[in-house]
Amino acid sequence: SRRYNIALLPGDGIGPEVIAVAKDVLNLAASFEGIGIDYKEMPVGGAALDLTGVPLPDETLLAAKQSDAVLFGAIGGYKWDDYPKHLKPETGLLQLRKGLEVFANLRPATVFPQLVDASTLKREVAEGVDLMVVRELTGGIYFGQPRGFKTSENGEEIGFNTEVYSAQEIDRVAHVAFKNARKRQGRVCSVDKANVLEASILWRKRVTAIAEEYPDVELSHMYIDNAAMQLIREPKQFDTILTNNIFGDILSDAASMVTGSIGMLPSASLRESGPGLFEPIHGSAPDIAGQDKANPLATVLSAAMLLKYGLGEENAAKRIEAAVLDTLDRGFRTGDIYSAGCKRVGCKEMGEELLKSI
Amino acid sequence: SRRYNIALLPGDGIGPEVIAVAKDVLNLAASFEGIGIDYKEMPVGGAALDLTGVPLPDETLLAAKQSDAVLFGAIGGYKWDDYPKHLKPETGLLQLRKGLEVFANLRPATVFPQLVDASTLKREVAEGVDLMVVRELTGGIYFGQPRGFKTSENGEEIGFNTEVYSAQEIDRVAHVAFKNARKRQGRVCSVDKANVLEASILWRKRVTAIAEEYPDVELSHMYIDNAAMQLIREPKQFDTILTNNIFGDILSDAASMVTGSIGMLPSASLRESGPGLFEPIHGSAPDIAGQDKANPLATVLSAAMLLKYGLGEENAAKRIEAAVLDTLDRGFRTGDIYSAGCKRVGCKEMGEELLKSI
Ligand SMILES: CC(C)[C@H](C(=O)O)[C@@H](O)C(=O)O
Ligand SMILES: CC(C)[C@H](C(=O)O)[C@@H](O)C(=O)O
Numbered sequence: 001s002r003r004y005n006i007a008l009l010p011g012d013g014i015g016p017e018v019i020a021v022a023k024d025v026l027n028l029a030a031s032f033e034g035i036g037i038d039y040k041e042m043p044v045g046g047a048a049l050d051l052t053g054v055p056l057p058d059e060t061l062l063a064a065k066q067s068d069a070v071l072f073g074a075i076g077g078y079k080w081d082d083y084p085k086h087l088k089p090e091t092g093l094l095q096l097r098k099g100l101e102v103f104a105n106l107r108p109a110t111v112f113p114q115l116v117d118a119s120t121l122k123r124e125v126a127e128g129v130d131l132m133v134v135r136e137l138t139g140g141i142y143f144g145q146p147r148g149f150k151t152s153e154n155g156e157e158i159g160f161n162t163e164v165y166s167a168q169e170i171d172r173v174a175h176v177a178f179k180n181a182r183k184r185q186g187r188v189c190s191v192d193k194a195n196v197l198e199a200s201i202l203w204r205k206r207v208t209a210i211a212e213e214y215p216d217v218e219l220s221h222m223y224i225d226n227a228a229m230q231l232i233r234e235p236k237q238f239d240t241i242l243t244n245n246i247f248g249d250i251l252s253d254a255a256s257m258v259t260g261s262i263g264m265l266p267s268a269s270l271r272e273s274g275p276g277l278f279e280p281i282h283g284s285a286p287d288i289a290g291q292d293k294a295n296p297l298a299t300v301l302s303a304a305m306l307l308k309y310g311l312g313e314e315n316a317a318k319r320i321e322a323a324v325l326d327t328l329d330r331g332f333r334t335g336d337i338y339s340a341g342c343k344r345v346g347c348k349e350m351g352e353e354l355l356k357s358i
Numbered sequence: 359s360r361r362y363n364i365a366l367l368p369g370d371g372i373g374p375e376v377i378a379v380a381k382d383v384l385n386l387a388a389s390f391e392g393i394g395i396d397y398k399e400m401p402v403g404g405a406a407l408d409l410t411g412v413p414l415p416d417e418t419l420l421a422a423k424q425s426d427a428v429l430f431g432a433i434g435g436y437k438w439d440d441y442p443k444h445l446k447p448e449t450g451l452l453q454l455r456k457g458l459e460v461f462a463n464l465r466p467a468t469v470f471p472q473l474v475d476a477s478t479l480k481r482e483v484a485e486g487v488d489l490m491v492v493r494e495l496t497g498g499i500y501f502g503q504p505r506g507f508k509t510s511e512n513g514e515e516i517g518f519n520t521e522v523y524s525a526q527e528i529d530r531v532a533h534v535a536f537k538n539a540r541k542r543q544g545r546v547c548s549v550d551k552a553n554v555l556e557a558s559i560l561w562r563k564r565v566t567a568i569a570e571e572y573p574d575v576e577l578s579h580m581y582i583d584n585a586a587m588q589l590i591r592e593p594k595q596f597d598t599i600l601t602n603n604i605f606g607d608i609l610s611d612a613a614s615m616v617t618g619s620i621g622m623l624p625s626a627s628l629r630e631s632g633p634g635l636f637e638p639i640h641g642s643a644p645d646i647a648g649q650d651k652a653n654p655l656a657t658v659l660s661a662a663m664l665l666k667y668g669l670g671e672e673n674a675a676k677r678i679e680a681a682v683l684d685t686l687d688r689g690f691r692t693g694d695i696y697s698a699g700c701k702r703v704g705c706k707e708m709g710e711e712l713l714k715s716i
Binding site: 088090094121122125141142144147148156157158159160161162164165166167168195197198199200201202203224226228229231233234246250251252253256262 | 515
């Protein structure tokens with residue numbers, strides 16, 4: 001029988017609650033497929049700061065690197081808001097992404113039919129939205145050098161960052177997007193600001209070149225400002241959106257809000273080989289932490305992505321996805337997705353219902 | 359009687375059609391207030407490229423600098439799409455903004471009650487949206503040095519840009535936002551990515567410092583990814599949004615789409631003193647150029663902003679704003695905002711109806 005090592009990084013806020021549910025669900029789905037899982041739970045973010053003084057301890061990164069896949073909760077909280085930049089919980093997450101070199105961030109934005117009315121968009125606009133943002137995750141302005149502060153000749157303070165991409169960084173994430181599109185509707189829309197930025201001109205040139213290796217996939221280009229509009233105007237026009245780190249940060253959040261299913265959306269961060277990082281796209285929600293109110297479904301679906309993309313265990317992944325739909329069909333809702341006539345449950349009870357569905 | 363010099367820069371595509379209407383409307387509104395206007399019409403964008411080989415001829419910039427205000431149409435078209443970056447129509451617009459040093463770009467996003475159903479957002483979400491994006495326009499990654507292409511040690515192509523802000527650049531646009539908020543609901547939301555970017559950390563620090571001079575204005579901060587979501591989730595929460603050049607480009611387009619009134623929205627680009635630049639936020643729409651189909655209202659409302667912010671002629675501005683509302687009330691619509699039961703008109707006829715309303 002197959003055995004895997006999973007690094008479990010619950011983090012802060014609602015992280016531990018949703019990870020606990022996801023772990024139970026993962027275990028049950030895996031056992032039905034004859035899969036065994038060993039967990040190594042490690043601190044990250046604010047939890048790690050309190051314990052060790054840094055947001056990503058060496059031991060945590062090492063455990064992540066030595067695992068088959070990493071399941072991540074959420075990080076951050078008011079307590080650490082005023083920490084200097086290198087000691088912010090967020091910095092731990094960025095270091096983890098960079099340390100694992102997971103350059104391709106897959107963020108599906110799917111409207112769950114049961115939740116379509118939760119979108120602020122009109123039903124006919126939101127219904128059927130099913131897109132995937134492929135965001136470059138270890139380059140661009142997030143990591144570009146030089147960066148920092150300096151004083152100008154006339155004594156003025158200056159803050160600066162570098163948006164930078166090499167051909168190889170663009171090529172490898174473009175391949176991920178094209179391969180992904182093949183398994184979807186076969187369309188990639190590459191988003192950039194090539195009418196203003198040199199980094200985007202190179203982006204567009206390389207994506208266009210890589211596209212030649214995928215003649216069966218349709219490529220289009222769009223400027224970021226237009227893409228932000230089109231996501232609101234007609235989100236169904238998109239299949240796979242390929243974009244850089246900062247534009248992907250913005251567009252994937254906008255796309256998730258379009259679906260109205262923001263508490264439901266998972267993500268996968270991958271490289272060619274080596275462990276992937278799987279996390280819900282929502283944050284640590286410190287205001288409801290520890291109150292058993294969190295929606296565990298985004299993390300549960302991240303566990304499904306872990307099985308599918310991280311371990312190649314498609315069948316176990318499908319069991320989880322089916323269980324989520326079944327639990328929604330049976331009317332169970334956490335507060336964030338509650339609507340009249342449904343059964344309101346907490347995080348734990350949602351977990352129990354998921355186990356029944358599997 | 360008061361006389362002003364206006365530089366008229368029609369540009370490309372539908373630019374000349376909408377500028378022609380706006381000029382007539384401006385003239386009539388001004389004459390009712392005893393204002394005389396002299397125009398100097400100059401080429402910009404693709405039109406200038408064809409005539410002179412550059413997208414912003416020196417004569418055009420000089421005429422703009424010597425004017426009391428600049429009314430701008432739109433630029434760009436398929437014909438010039440493959441021109442190198444320094445010869446793109448867009449580059450002409452960027453050079454004009456920089457040449458005039460109009461560092462504060464005001465972009466109102468207002469839902470016209472008559473057009474609320476044109477929004478893809480649910481009526482109750484879109485209704486009553488009335489926000490103003492104050493976008494820094496002459497700094498940041500649009501103009502930051504160094505920028506360009508280079509080859510890495512291992513022979514790889516690299517494209518790079520610099521996001522950079524000085525304290526003074528932030529301070530001056532922050533003042534514009536706070537002053538503006540005072541005339542509105544008194545709330546500024548400053549949008550940045552201070553959890554990742556040093557340029558944003560300085561942005562947040564300076565905006566916080568400037569806010570002390572405006573104790574009557576409420577300041578909040580939001581990350582750009584969250585702001586893109588919140589614009590979709592609950593756009594009414596915003597009054598004045600203050601942000602940098604690239605984030606403002608994205609957010610103002612998203613905000614305009616939220617209103618559903620994208621063909622209706624004007625903009626003003628200002629500095630402390632010296633001529634301002636007034637332009638519709640829509641583009642040159644080459645596919646409908648010359649067909650008398652364009653909606654001139656965004657440019658007409660830009661002329662109203664020109665009167666109000668550029669010349670201090672509030673009364674004449676109000677005449678134009680009232681005429682736009684009256685013409686909509688009388689049921690006239692261009693194709694882009696047409697709905698059943700209204701009277702469909704072309705660009706010219708819309709202009710004639712506006713003149714009747716004034
Ligand atoms: C927490 C923050 C650093 C992070 C990012 O900007 O990448 C988050 O917004 C995300 O999208 O995962
Ligand atoms: C045409 C382009 C250079 C411009 C910009 O990015 O500023 C446009 O999108 C705008 O917002 O006015």
